[in-house]
Amino acid sequence: MTRFDRRSLLQGGTALAATGMLTGPALLDWAKAWAQQAPWKPEKNAQLSLLRWKRFIQAEEDAFMELVANYTKATGVKVAVTNESLDDVQPKASVAANTGKGPDMFWGLYSLPHLFPQKCVDVSDVADYLGKKYGGWVQSAQIYGKSKGKWIGIPVAYNGNVMNYRKSSMEKAGFKEFPKTTDEFLAFAKAMKAQNTPGGMALGHASGDGNAWVHWCLWAFGGNLVDKNDKVIINSAETEKALNYAKQLYESFVPGTASWNDSFNNKAFLAGEVHWTNNGVSIYAAAKAQNMKEMAEDVHHALWPIGPVGKPTEFHVAYPIMIMTYSKFPQASKNFISFMMEAANLDPWVEKSVGYLTPGLVAYEKNPVWTSDPKLTVCRDVAKNTLTAGHLGSVGERAAAALADFIVLDMFANVCTGREDAKSAMKMAERQAQRLYR
Amino acid sequence: MTDLALERRARPPMRRITAWDRLKVNRNWLGFWFMMPAAGFLILFLAYPLGLGVWLSFTDARIGRDGVFVGLENYQWLSDDAVFWMSVFNTLLYTGVASAFKFAVGLYLAILLNQHMPFKAMIRAVVLIPFIVPTVLSAIAFWWLFDSQFSIISWSLRQLGLIDANINFLGDPWNARWSVIFANIWRGVPFIAITLLAGLQTVSPSLYEAATIDGASRWQMFRYITYPLLTPIIAVVMTFSVLFTFTDFQLIWAMTRGGPVNATHLMATLSYQRAILGGYLGEGSAIATAMIPFLLAAIMISWFGLQRRKWQHGEAND
Numbered sequence: 001m002t003r004f005d006r007r008s009l010l011q012g013g014t015a016l017a018a019t020g021m022l023t024g025p026a027l028l029d030w031a032k033a034w035a036q037q038a039p040w041k042p043e044k045n046a047q048l049s050l051l052r053w054k055r056f057i058q059a060e061e062d063a064f065m066e067l068v069a070n071y072t073k074a075t076g077v078k079v080a081v082t083n084e085s086l087d088d089v090q091p092k093a094s095v096a097a098n099t100g101k102g103p104d105m106f107w108g109l110y111s112l113p114h115l116f117p118q119k120c121v122d123v124s125d126v127a128d129y130l131g132k133k134y135g136g137w138v139q140s141a142q143i144y145g146k147s148k149g150k151w152i153g154i155p156v157a158y159n160g161n162v163m164n165y166r167k168s169s170m171e172k173a174g175f176k177e178f179p180k181t182t183d184e185f186l187a188f189a190k191a192m193k194a195q196n197t198p199g200g201m202a203l204g205h206a207s208g209d210g211n212a213w214v215h216w217c218l219w220a221f222g223g224n225l226v227d228k229n230d231k232v233i234i235n236s237a238e239t240e241k242a243l244n245y246a247k248q249l250y251e252s253f254v255p256g257t258a259s260w261n262d263s264f265n266n267k268a269f270l271a272g273e274v275h276w277t278n279n280g281v282s283i284y285a286a287a288k289a290q291n292m293k294e295m296a297e298d299v300h301h302a303l304w305p306i307g308p309v310g311k312p313t314e315f316h317v318a319y320p321i322m323i324m325t326y327s328k329f330p331q332a333s334k335n336f337i338s339f340m341m342e343a344a345n346l347d348p349w350v351e352k353s354v355g356y357l358t359p360g361l362v363a364y365e366k367n368p369v370w371t372s373d374p375k376l377t378v379c380r381d382v383a384k385n386t387l388t389a390g391h392l393g394s395v396g397e398r399a400a401a402a403l404a405d406f407i408v409l410d411m412f413a414n415v416c417t418g419r420e421d422a423k424s425a426m427k428m429a430e431r432q433a434q435r436l437y438r
Numbered sequence: 439m440t441d442l443a444l445e446r447r448a449r450p451p452m453r454r455i456t457a458w459d460r461l462k463v464n465r466n467w468l469g470f471w472f473m474m475p476a477a478g479f480l481i482l483f484l485a486y487p488l489g490l491g492v493w494l495s496f497t498d499a500r501i502g503r504d505g506v507f508v509g510l511e512n513y514q515w516l517s518d519d520a521v522f523w524m525s526v527f528n529t530l531l532y533t534g535v536a537s538a539f540k541f542a543v544g545l546y547l548a549i550l551l552n553q554h555m556p557f558k559a560m561i562r563a564v565v566l567i568p569f570i571v572p573t574v575l576s577a578i579a580f581w582w583l584f585d586s587q588f589s590i591i592s593w594s595l596r597q598l599g600l601i602d603a604n605i606n607f608l609g610d611p612w613n614a615r616w617s618v619i620f621a622n623i624w625r626g627v628p629f630i631a632i633t634l635l636a637g638l639q640t641v642s643p644s645l646y647e648a649a650t651i652d653g654a655s656r657w658q659m660f661r662y663i664t665y666p667l668l669t670p671i672i673a674v675v676m677t678f679s680v681l682f683t684f685t686d687f688q689l690i691w692a693m694t695r696g697g698p699v700n701a702t703h704l705m706a707t708l709s710y711q712r713a714i715l716g717g718y719l720g721e722g723s724a725i726a727t728a729m730i731p732f733l734l735a736a737i738m739i740s741w742f743g744l745q746r747r748k749w750q751h752g753e754a755n756d
Binding site: 203204256261264273432 | 500501503515519520521585587603604606607608609610611614694695696697698699700710711712715717718719
C-alpha cells in the first residue's frame, strides 16, 4: 500500500490527472493535509453558505456534495449549500448584493459578478494561486473573472453548449457527419424536417440554450451587438444576414420553439420529438442515467457549424463563483474556492459530471474524461473556444444586462416568428441596446 | 379641629390647567396613540416601499448602487418603448378579459351553489380548490397542459383525428395570451364564486317568496332582487379581482416568462425583468409606478360606486 504523507499528497494533487484519482479515505487524507497548508486560513468559527445553480446531473451533485463534506471534515468549516434553478440565481444574488445580506458565495452564470463588481471580494490572490498551479486561465476566464484589472470572480467551469443530434436520423437524411458550415447546416435542418425527424432550438426566454444559439448565429455572420468601444452596432447588414438565416432555419424547426425554455429541448429530445438541438451534454447523461440504451448510443455531439466569418463563434455558458463583500468570512470563502478547484477535487468532479463541466484552467484539459468517452471530447475545448458575453465589447454589467433583457434573443425570436421583419427587429434591438450602453 | 378647618380654607389657589393636562384627558390624543402601532406598520411596510419605488423611478439606480436623480428620463424612455406599450396592452387585455370571464363564471357558479343540492358543503369546498393550490403549482400544471410537444390537449385532439399537428399554445403570441388568460380565469373563479355565494346567502328568502306570489319569472327575480342586493359585494369583489389580475406575476412568470417575444409580458413581469434580472432598478420602478394610475382608477370606480346609495341599496334614490 502506498503511504501518503503530507508532501507526497500535495505534490500528487498537481499531477493527479495523469496518475489517477484519489478516492475515499485517501482523498480525505489529502484534504486534511491540504487544509494545513492552505494559503488562506478560515476565520475562527467560520460558517459558509453558498447558493449555486441547480444541478442538471445527479452525479455532478453527488460529487460536489462529497467535496463539500470533505472540506468540512478537513477544515471544520461548515458549508450550507442551497440550489436555485439557473434563472433564479441572478435575482437572488442581485437582491443580496443590494441588501447586503445573504449567502457568502454565489455561483451563477456568465458575467454575474459584473452586475455588481463593487460588491464582490477581490479574489486576485486565489486566481493567481490557481492559475500558477494549473497552467493558467483560458482567455475567456480572464475576461469573465476580471474587472478593472482585478479578479472579482473565479470562473469555476463552463458548460459546453454543443450540437446534440441523433446519428441514425442524420445518416438517414444522407449526411455522413454533422455539418461543418452554416450552409450545410441549413441543408441538414431542411433534410431532417423533410424526413419527419426535425430539430429545434429554444427561442423563449431561455438564458442558456436560447442565448447560446442566437449569439452563435449572430457572430457567425459577423454581426455584433457592440464594437470594442461598446458602441452599439447591431443594426448592420451582417446582423440582417444572420436574422434571415435564422428565419430559414426556424422554418425547419419543430413547432413551438418560441415557447421553449432551457429544459424543453431536453424533454423533447429524450422523447424522440426532436432529433437535433443545442444543449449541454445533459441529454446524453440523462439517457445514460435512465438506461435508455438506444438513445444514449444514438446521441452524438458536434461543434457549432462555422459561418461566413470563417472561425468558430461558440457561446458557452460560464459558471463563475464570487464572494460577497458583506461576507463575514472572506478568508474561509477563498479557502473553500481554492479547495474545490484543486485537482484532487475538481478532477473527479468533472469526471462524474460526464463532461457537463469544463474547467477554465488549462491543465484540466488532460482529464481522462475527455478522451475516455469520444462523445465528450468536443466539450474539452469549450472553455478555450467560447466567446464572451458582449463579445467585442466589455464583459461588464452592460453586457450582463443585455443578456438578462434578452435583447439579441428577442430580436431573433421577433424575426423567426414573423412578428417583425429583420430591419425593424434590428431597430428595436438597437434602441434597447443604446439605452443600456448609453 | 378649628385648625383643620382653617387650614382647608387656606388652601393655595387651584393650579391653572396646562395644555398638558388637557392633553392627558383628551380622547383624541389617546386615540392617536392607540392608532400608532397600526399606522407605523402601514407606513413601514406599505407607504415606505411605495414611496421608495416612486423615488427610484426618478433615478438611474442600478442594483448594488444608488442612483442619481434623473427626473422623468425613465418615463420618457418608456413612452417610446414598444415593449413597454405592449406590456401595457397585454396587462389591460389580460385584466379586462380575465376579470369579465371570472365575474360571469363566478356569478353563475355562485347561483348554482346557492341552490339546495346533495353534498352542498362538499361541492362548495371542492370549488375552492383552484384558489387553494399554490399559483406556481397550478402554473406548472398548465405549463404541461399547454406544452408544445407533450400537451395532453393536443394529444387528445390528435387521437380523435381533429388536428394533425400539435397546437402551438405558448409559442404563438395570441395563443399564448389566451392560454395564460384561461389559466388566470381558472384560478380566479373560486374567489369570486365563494364571495358572491356569501352575498347571495344574505338575501332574505322572503323577498323571493313575495316575488313568487307576484308572479315574477326567474329572470325577473334575478334582475330585480338578486342583482341589486348583490351589487355592493360585486363592487368589492371585482375591485379585488381587478387589482389581483392587474398585478399578476407568478402565473406568467412560471408559464411563459413573458414570451413568446414579449407577447405575454405584463407590466409586473417586465418590471421584474428590467429591474431585478437586468439590474436597472430605476427603469423597473418606473414601469411599476406606471401601474399605479390604473390601479387607482380601479379603486376609485368602486369607491365612488360604493358611496352611491343606488349601489348600496339597488334603488334609484341617489
